[in-house]
Amino acid sequence: MNTAMILAYTGIGLMIGLSGIGSAIGVSIGGRATLGALKKNEDAFGSYMLLSALPGTQGLYGFAGFFIVNNAILAIIKETGSLNAFQGSSIFAAGLALGLVGLMSGIKQGEVSAQGIEGIGSGYDVFGKTMVLAVFPELYAIVAFAATFLISAGLTNG
Amino acid sequence: MIPHLKVLDLKDTLVQLDQLKKEKKSLENEKQELETRWGHFSSQQIEQLQQWNLYLQLYQCKKSRFKSSWKEEYAIEVLDEGNDKICFALIHEEEEGPQLPVPAIPLPVRGPVELEKALSDQDKRIAVIEDRLEEFAYRKLGDLRYTYAVLNDRYELKATGQQKHSWHNGSMNMVEAWIPKAEEEETSAALNEAGIYFETEQPVPEEKTPILLRNKKVSSLFEPIGSLFSLPEYTELDLTPFFAPFFLMFFGFCLGDAGYGLVLLLALLLFGKKLGPENKGIVRLAQLLGLSTVAFGILTGTVFGVNLIQNPPSWLEGYNSFMLVEDQLFNLALAFGGVQIIFGLVIKMVNQKLQYGWIYTVSTGGWILLIIGLGLVGGSAPETMIKKIGAGSSLLGAGLILFFNDPKANILVRIGKGLWELYGITGVFGDLLSYIRLFALGLSSAILGLVINSIGLSILESNPYLGPVFFVIFLIIGHGLNFFIAGLGAFVHPMRLTFVEFYKNAGFTGGGMAYKPFKKHYKNDKS
Numbered sequence: 050m051n052t053a054m055i056l057a058y059t060g061i062g063l064m065i066g067l068s069g070i071g072s073a074i075g076v077s078i079g080g081r082a083t084l085g086a087l088k089k090n091e092d093a094f095g096s097y098m099l100l101s102a103l104p105g106t107q108g109l110y111g112f113a114g115f116f117i118v119n120n121a122i123l124a125i126i127k128e129t130g131s132l133n134a135f136q137g138s139s140i141f142a143a144g145l146a147l148g149l150v151g152l153m154s155g156i157k158q159g160e161v162s163a164q165g166i167e168g169i170g171s172g173y174d175v176f177g178k179t180m181v182l183a184v185f186p187e188l189y190a191i192v193a194f195a196a197t198f199l200i201s202a203g204l205t206n207g
Numbered sequence: 208m209i210p211h212l213k214v215l216d217l218k219d220t221l222v223q224l225d226q227l228k229k230e231k232k233s234l235e236n237e238k239q240e241l242e243t244r245w246g247h248f249s250s251q252q253i254e255q256l257q258q259w260n261l262y263l264q265l266y267q268c269k270k271s272r273f274k275s276s277w278k279e280e281y282a283i284e285v286l287d288e289g290n291d292k293i294c295f296a297l298i299h300e301e302e303e304g305p306q307l308p309v310p311a312i313p314l315p316v317r318g319p320v321e322l323e324k325a326l327s328d329q330d331k332r333i334a335v336i337e338d339r340l341e342e343f344a345y346r347k348l349g350d351l352r353y354t355y356a357v358l359n360d361r362y363e364l365k366a367t368g369q370q371k372h373s374w375h376n377g378s379m380n381m382v383e384a385w386i387p388k389a390e391e392e393e394t395s396a397a398l399n400e401a402g403i404y405f406e407t408e409q410p411v412p413e414e415k416t417p418i419l420l421r422n423k424k425v426s427s428l429f430e431p432i433g434s435l436f437s438l439p440e441y442t443e444l445d446l447t448p449f450f451a452p453f454f455l456m457f458f459g460f461c462l463g464d465a466g467y468g469l470v471l472l473l474a475l476l477l478f479g480k481k482l483g484p485e486n487k488g489i490v491r492l493a494q495l496l497g498l499s500t501v502a503f504g505i506l507t508g509t510v511f512g513v514n515l516i517q518n519p520p521s522w523l524e525g526y527n528s529f530m531l532v533e534d535q536l537f538n539l540a541l542a543f544g545g546v547q548i549i550f551g552l553v554i555k556m557v558n559q560k561l562q563y564g565w566i567y568t569v570s571t572g573g574w575i576l577l578i579i580g581l582g583l584v585g586g587s588a589p590e591t592m593i594k595k596i597g598a599g600s601s602l603l604g605a606g607l608i609l610f611f612n613d614p615k616a617n618i619l620v621r622i623g624k625g626l627w628e629l630y631g632i633t634g635v636f637g638d639l640l641s642y643i644r645l646f647a648l649g650l651s652s653a654i655l656g657l658v659i660n661s662i663g664l665s666i667l668e669s670n671p672y673l674g675p676v677f678f679v680i681f682l683i684i685g686h687g688l689n690f691f692i693a694g695l696g697a698f699v700h701p702m703r704l705t706f707v708e709f710y711k712n713a714g715f716t717g718g719g720m721a722y723k724p725f726k727k728h729y730k731n732d733k734s
Binding site: 099102103105106109110112113116117176177178180181183184185187188191192194195198199202 | 434435436533534537640641643644646647648650651654655657658692695696699700702703706707
């Protein structure tokens with residue numbers, strides 16, 4: 050166990066942990082708004098549920114990112130025995146980026162969804178528009194996930 | 208046999224039902240109160256005890272008045288103790304028991320056990336009435352629908368009447384209305400026959416003209432998606448047929464699993480009819496999306512999370528060799544983006560040509576040249592012919608944007624505005640990068656499928672007997688969840704690419720109002 054390993058696995062921890070927290074908070078915000086909106090309009094539960102589920106993806110990106118990075122680490126260790134400082138710090142960076150972006154975008158996406166749910170509950174036809182607006186914050190989690198993928202691809206190819 | 212409910216009895220029956228429900232509520236409250244204070248008992252038990260010369264007194268008092276010495280003097284059982292309240296029972300063998308200085312509570316006539324019985328009787332009574340109501344509703348469904356349609360018609364007639372202009376105490380009325388051009392002849396004939404004087408006019412651009420979309424069979428399936436955002440303005444081109452093929456491909460790209468696509472297709476083939484004729488369009492659309500998913504799943508070699516590009520037995524070991532394919536997918540996503548953005552700009556040119564004249568299209572054409580030129584410069588090796596062509600094309604494009612952005616303004620103003628417009632190139636890069644989501648969504652759904660499979664396999668190996676059972680259960684639940692989440696993403700994200708990136712570049716403003724003709728409803732209602 051060397052510093053590079055510690056860095057790499059700290060990165061993985063941040064990646065799964067922070068993005069998971071982001072999604073958990075995000076979907077809870079949506080869920081709370083749904084329970085409120087149900088008092089006014091119970092027929093639109095399908096729309097509420099879809100909107101509440103939107104922030105659930107950040108945690109999955111974190112998990113999928115972990116899967117890619119973990120396999121890259123295992124492949125490197127199989128080949129060379131351990132990680133070097135460059136590999137350790139790039140995995141840490143990937144984890145930090147995906148974790149932080151997942152955390153914040155999950156929460157904020159939940160807030161956008163919640164506003165939309167409230168709107169639908171009050172009788173405004175904003176389902177499609179909320180869907181489009183709510184995926185705006187998610188793009189950055191997607192970009193961070195793509196970056197994680199590129200980083201780990203670079204590690205195993207290079 | 209209880210007689211059928213009649214319309215005249217309906218109101219009384221509803222009142223009766225309401226009363227029964229209220230009684231049930233108060234029974235429930237009574238039972239709960241007794242149970243928290245005295246526990247679960249029946250009054251029969253108390254009578255039984257009395258026959259054996261055992262008498263009960265129930266007390267409830269403030270804790271401060273309760274002396275703990277009573278516990279030694281008398282047979283006392285504390286039944287409930289709150290913060291400041293205490294409930295207890297005193298048991299004695301004579302009919303006239305000892306008198307405590309706190310007032311006793313009369314024994315309840317019915318204990319919780321009796322109340323439970325009463326509650327279940329009440330439930331039966333309610334169920335009988337609800338059954339009758341249901342039977343009534345079923346029997347009268349046609350009548351209800353008919354009444355609804357008639358009331359709806361009456362309401363709409365009245366609402367339309369509000370908009371009329373009247374003169375001479377209502378002997379002369381005027382109504383303005385929209386009709387689609389295709390129905391002009393039919394409407395004129397009907398109005399002439401009815402002896403109504405009318406005039407027709409073309410809408411003027413400032414008017415908010417209602418929109419009736421006319422699309423060919425396949426692209427009309429995508430109209431519900433387009434209407435989630437906004438209908439086009441009357442003078443605008445309807446973009447539904449133009450985004451439809453892209454949406455189809457993007458959905459397949461994001462879900463990208465041949466197995467999921469097949470499941471979607473099969474499920475719709477088997478159960479699609481059950482959703483009823485009004486959902487036929489949605490079912491057809493979902494089938495197309497499933498087909499596209501199968502196509503992209505084959506392209507990326509993914510079936511239920513299993514990567515087919517490698518040999519199925521070795522996929523457990525490592526899957527680094529599919530990276531090349533993933534890189535290609537990354538580039539494919541960007542290429543899709545480039546194509547859709549340029550396609551959007553071409554549509555914008557056509558729109559500008561139709562609305563203002565060809566000179567207004569030059570600047571948009573400049574953008575197309577600039578984007579293609581930059582793409583060639585970025586994508587080719589140095590010192591090649593392609594690079595030079597790319598550089599030339601981008602310079603020409605930038606020049607066209609600088610000098611033709613506003614054909615009416617003078618040259619200096621144009622250059623100033625053109626510089627500002629050229630700054631918009633950052634927006635084009637942003638739009639292009641936005642298409643990376645196609646790649647990332649496809650990748651993440653494929654990886655999650657892979658994860659589910661590998662967890663499933665370790666379950667399979669864990670136990671020779673129970674393993675296979677839990678393996679199958681886990682795979683069904685896991686892939687079901689992944690399918691739901693990936694499917695939701697695969698629907699929403701292409702929608703965003705359509706409404707934000709594509710519509711923006713195509714210069715779509717939207718905000719049209721749907722054409723809802725004034726008509727009789729109950730005539731069409733044959734069910």
